Amino acid sequence: KQEVTQIPAALSVPEGENLVLxxxxxxxxIYNLQWFRQDPGKGLTSLxxxxxxxxxxxxxxxxxxxxxxxxxxxxxxxxSQPGDSATYLCAVRGQNFVFGPGTRLSxxx
Amino acid sequence: GAVVSQHPSWVICKSGTSVKIExxxxxxxxxTMFWYRQFPKQSLMLMATSNEGxxxxxxxxxxxxxxxxxxxSLTLSTxxxxxxxxxxxxxxxxxxxxxxxxxxxxHFGDGTRLSIL
Numbered sequence: 001k002q003e004v005t006q007i008p009a010a011l012s013v014p015e016g017e018n019l020v021l022x023x024x025x026x027x028x029x030i031y032n033l034q035w036f037r038q039d040p041g042k043g044l045t046s047l048x049x050x051x052x053x054x055x056x057x058x059x060x061x062x063x064x065x066x067x068x069x070x071x072x073x074x075x076x077x078x079x080s081q082p083g084d085s086a087t088y089l090c091a092v093r094g095q096n097f098v099f100g101p102g103t104r105l106s107x108x109x
Numbered sequence: 110g111a112v113v114s115q116h117p118s119w120v121i122c123k124s125g126t127s128v129k130i131e132x133x134x135x136x137x138x139x140x141t142m143f144w145y146r147q148f149p150k151q152s153l154m155l156m157a158t159s160n161e162g163x164x165x166x167x168x169x170x171x172x173x174x175x176x177x178x179x180x181x182s183l184t185l186s187t188x189x190x191x192x193x194x195x196x197x198x199x200x201x202x203x204x205x206x207x208x209x210x211x212x213x214x215x216h217f218g219d220g221t222r223l224s225i226l
Binding site: 032043044045049089091096097098099100 | 115143145151152153154155158168200202204214215216217218219220222
């Protein structure tokens, strides 16, 4: 059974800092991995999708990497802004779509 | 981009009533739709997977007679919470995946906040 964990559970940084969020999964037999953000009480916004054959994806200030063999992915956020404050979820697509518990990010102005 | 519309966004009703939530893919055909539930400060938990024209597959621990899922067309899936009780209060989110290979991204609705009094 696939298990997904995320570290840290919560993170608070001053504006402008670069930061890294971590995601680990136990079963490397995946089709892809997605990073999402969720604002309080809202649905999900897809940020980046990495296929199992890819190593990384970039979108603006976001860069996500995937090391399938070790079961790890990182989401790098450059020059963080208060608007980046949200919960960040990673999810892996194998037989099912399994979410991690999320990292709650607060970027302080 | 692909859009998934979920309705209603918020519903409050009395204990014992049934509530239907709709999930529509607006600009693509969704062979497969997924229903998730999220309790406060917890991650999303998959409830069931529905494929158009066939019965839904429920995750372990999810009562199929209580959470009725219908996926009658390639653009619409519905979740009906029957005889809802306060413990069913939660945030329900649907997602849809287009036709084709399994590694396509899933597109999510904005969720439905269900409060049972």
